[in-house]
Amino acid sequence: MRFADRTDAAERLAEALAGYRGRRPLILAIPRGALPMGDLLAQRLGGELDVVLVRKLRAPFSPEYAIGSVDEHGWTYIAPHAHGTGASDRYIEQEKREQLAVLHERRNRYTPGRAGIDPAGRVAIVVDDGLATGATMVAALHAVRARGPERLVCAVPVASIEALELVRPYADEVVCLHAPPDFYAVGQFYRTFGQVDDEEAIALLRQAGQPPAQPS
Template sequence: MIFENRIDAARRLAAALAQYRGARPLVLAIPRGAIEMGRVLADALDGELDVVLVTKLRAPFSPEFAVGAVDESGWTYVADYAARVGADPAYLEAERRRQLEILQARRHKYTPARQPIDPAGRTVIVVDDGLATGATMIAALHAVRAKKPAWLVCAVPVAARDSLDKVGRYADEVVCLHAPEDFGAVSAFYLDFPQVDDDTVAALLAGRKPARVVVEK
């Protein structure tokens, strides 16, 4: 299965999540890539959009590869293979501190005039554009679970099969449209997979049309 772009993927996810229309779900996108998808899902399901701020811990000498993830509170998930790729405790602590500073800056930019929407007692759908290692999604689900949602859903268009197994322990439900045997990278399953900047995230959260991205209903 190949998606035209994130908007196409979000529309297909919305169809798979149609049972939640009318339940006023809270859609929490993992920035930055999933923010466009979150906007589409929230609109399609008559829900609300916000972000859950987490970021991966980068592997030494391979910044695109995640060895874990951290959320805004500082809670850290470390993958079982981290030490094998050179991420010892000292490296992980330094990387955690670097990424926490990034998260704090993003929170200030994304929602400067309000607090995050409270997920307590609500149906919450956490969305990302795909799962490679699953580390970021695990941190996101852990962060949301701590705030006591009534039902917690992980929603992704595509995922590595072993990552789905790991993520499933942290959610009440996992919705994934495609889990190929040979995964590779998330971007390989999109014809168009542009970078998303912080201004786009802030605009979508504020209900404005981004300068560079057109979000269609």
Template sequence: MLFANREDAARRLARALAVHDGSNPLVLAIPRGAVPMAKVIAQALHGELDVVLVRKLGAPGNPEYAIGAIDEGGWVYLSPWARAAGADAQYVEGVKRHELEILRARRARYSPLRTALDPAGRVVIVVDDGLATGATMIAALHGLRARGPKKLVCAVPVAPADSLDAVRPYCDELVCLHTPADFYAVGQFYADFGQVEDEEVVRLLADSPAQSRTAQ
């Protein structure tokens, strides 16, 4: 195992991202697993915490296998192997509608006191606990790019090389601590990879300085 848990991975990522300390970065987590990590990184870099909401589009008959992803605005990234996995246009449209409903519900729950923090003109660091296909990260970066960040950074503890190659064109800086030759799942690189629940996400966001200021 490379990392004891997500907090361990986050501390190591924060050190790798230290150049951005002092720039008031906006640290955006891809929920749910990356939210505790982004909290650690935002504190270490004296930045602000929020979430960027995207959803994986699962393959027909195998929803855990990503054939693409969708962002809050409805933009869809489809992987080159989506059609070979059985995802025709009708299937994609159906799963897109389903995942958009989940995204809207999550935004309402995660950010009840304010809209998402504006990334325009800021250093934006997008954090996930690892990349498998890279689809959700691509959707997140694509949506954020359209909103005019000063610099867009992708930060992950672990990812296979081909996924990093897919993500790289969508960001200005890519930070990955480990690129293993044998990659089966993100969880294999953590001793503790327990699930992060919605309640913890809500608590972490509510405790963040940005949320606290808005609530006053």
């Protein structure tokens, strides 16, 4: 299975999540790539769009490879393989501080003057454009679970089998359209997989009724 782009993936996810239509779900996108998908899901399901802010912790010699993740409140997931990549405890703490600084800056830009929309008592659907290691999704699900949703759903178009096994305990339901055994990178399952920049992310939140500040 391949997706034309994130819009195509989101349309297919909306079909898989149709049972939540009419329940005003809170769609929580992981910036930045998942924001266009979250926006479309919110429209199709009659839900509300917001972001859940998390960052992966990068391996020391391979910044695209996740050795863990952190949410904006400082909760950290460290993968079992982290130290095997050459990441010392000191390196991990420094990487955590750097990523927390990015998260705080993004919160100020995306939703200035407020925390995220409260998921307490609501169906919360956390969406990303794909899971390679699953580390970032773990932090996102943990952050949302801590705020007491009625039901917590992880929704992705594609994921590695290992990532799905990792995230399942953190969600009430995992919706994944494709889990191939030959997974190498999320982008291999999209014909078009361009970057989503901050300006687009801010515009999507504004259109969804959230008034984030303009980027400086």
